[in-house]
Amino acid sequence: MMKQGPIGVFDSGYGGLTVFKEIVQRLPQYNYIYLGDNARVPYGTRSFETVYRYTWECVQQLFALDCNLVVLACNTASAKALRTIQQNDLPLYDPFRRVLGVIRPTAEVIGQYTRTGKVGILATQGTVSSESYVIEIHKFFPEIQVYQEACPLWVPLIENNEFRTPGAEYFxxxxxxxxxxxxxxxxxxxxxxxxxxxxxxxxLKYLPGGVNLISQGELIADSLADYLERHSDLRACCSLGDSRQFYTTGAVPEFDEKASLFLGSAVQSAPLLL
Incomplete structure (x- = not known):
């Protein structure tokens, strides 16, 4: 059996902390490491090859920190890098480790929320261009019509803490x-x-009445809990405890300040050089 290690959660920046928070709340018994590639955010406008390369570099860093299971808490990375990592890289690097994404768990349950069979996707340009949500939703619910809208300014507004401004509200x-x-x-x-x-x-101020607004955190946390329940061998390789470690490729003070806003509690991170 593999050496036990924490569950790794990766994002291009801070957004994955919304998923991290829900996972820890749903599965508090495990140790966790969060890695934000803040030095190279945003991923949404980058090419498939660049997103794949950045994501795989960060996944390998989490593996080096003894993570046997890594969750890509980033839709762009899940759309542009996950399949290549799962199919090409892991069999050669270590076939017993696992990397999971956030798109499939969302697609699997989306049919429970819609009555009209018409679903909207708000995402980065990279995720929209990949058509990943259209493809995955149609695998489970071929009758659902999917409409996408790229929101290229939303991540920069959030990352720069400018999202509470009138200009942000306009976009x-x-x-x-x-x-x-x-x-x-x-x-x-x-x-x-x-x-x-x-x-x-x-x-919610501008969403038409009666429209369901789906955040992914709880869906991903529930999906991960189910995955671990079904894969006892991998579950046994996830170390138990209350360790919560944070790493960033960017500036530590800035990460700690902004991450604390996402989590609602103080964060102390460490630098990670790629």
């Missing part, structure tokens, strides 16, 4: 109008970027 309202112009019958909207839950209050 959020405009992107929502663009989405519903594609179909006024959309009754379920997925925040398909883990940064976006921080904008939930603003989004």
């Amino acid at each position: 959020i309202r405009k992107d929502l109008e663009n989405l519903f112009a594609k179909s006024p019958d959309i009754d379920t909207v997925v925040l398909a970027c883990t940064h976006y839950p921080l904008l939930k209050d603003i989004i």
